[in-house]
Amino acid sequence: MTRTVAPSVPSPRRPLTPSDDEVRLWYENALGWPTAPGMPVRLAVGVRFDVLDVPAEAGCAALERLGRSGGLGRGFPVALREGRMRLLVAAGSAEELPGLLEWLDWGALALDLVAVGAGGLMDAPWPPGADAGGDTGCDAGPAARPLPLGRDGSQGAAVWLRPPEPGREAEASLPTLSAMGTRGGARGDRDVPPDLVRLVNTVATQVHRVRLRRACAAVRADGQPLAFS
Numbered sequence: 001m002t003r004t005v006a007p008s009v010p011s012p013r014r015p016l017t018p019s020d021d022e023v024r025l026w027y028e029n030a031l032g033w034p035t036a037p038g039m040p041v042r043l044a045v046g047v048r049f050d051v052l053d054v055p056a057e058a059g060c061a062a063l064e065r066l067g068r069s070g071g072l073g074r075g076f077p078v079a080l081r082e083g084r085m086r087l088l089v090a091a092g093s094a095e096e097l098p099g100l101l102e103w104l105d106w107g108a109l110a111l112d113l114v115a116v117g118a119g120g121l122m123d124a125p126w127p128p129g130a131d132a133g134g135d136t137g138c139d140a141g142p143a144a145r146p147l148p149l150g151r152d153g154s155q156g157a158a159v160w161l162r163p164p165e166p167g168r169e170a171e172a173s174l175p176t177l178s179a180m181g182t183r184g185g186a187r188g189d190r191d192v193p194p195d196l197v198r199l200v201n202t203v204a205t206q207v208h209r210v211r212l213r214r215a216c217a218a219v220r221a222d223g224q225p226l227a228f229s
Helices: 020-031 056-068 093-103 183-187 196-222
Strands: 042-044 050-055 078-081 084-089 114-116 121-123 159-162
Touching: 050 056, 050 093, 050 196, 056 078, 056 084, 056 196, 084 196, 093 114, 093 196
Parallel strands: none
Antiparallel strands: 042 121, 050 084, 050 114, 078 084, 078 159
């Protein structure tokens, strides 16, 4: 007697990429971060955090340097999108940035360093664990990484290089001016917020270095001698 065995049908797999509604619920419920109406999901800046927006090449170099010199390169959330890095800092920091740059003697230079504060928006990266479609680390260098696909299949979706941690107050890990001069802020203690001044100075230094390297490369490509005033 021949017995026929029906082929097993696999259960439907949950999509690796979450829907916009799932993304919105994760930010609002797990983190308590407000989102803006509409699609795609965008986070309201200036409520729970502000953003420092810098070239990814400079941002990766800054995080590496800060990590080597005391742990400030670890801990606070960092996102990437289309060759730009978004470093999350304490709410209100955007208003302090112009004064900080002046105090640190960076005010005379037009640095590619943008602060986004109250009223601004940030594209919401997929929550941790979602398939972003590409390497999100700094090791390979931003220029060498394939850009992750957006929800509509286009290039350039925002992704977390270092995601926020659900179940904890977001403000506890964000760089802030209140950490200036504290022992914990100086040594990178994760129990206190990192020092915003140190972060801004390191990022500004790396942004300036990237600009100089690119300027020198452009001059060499043109075959013109370098001139310094």
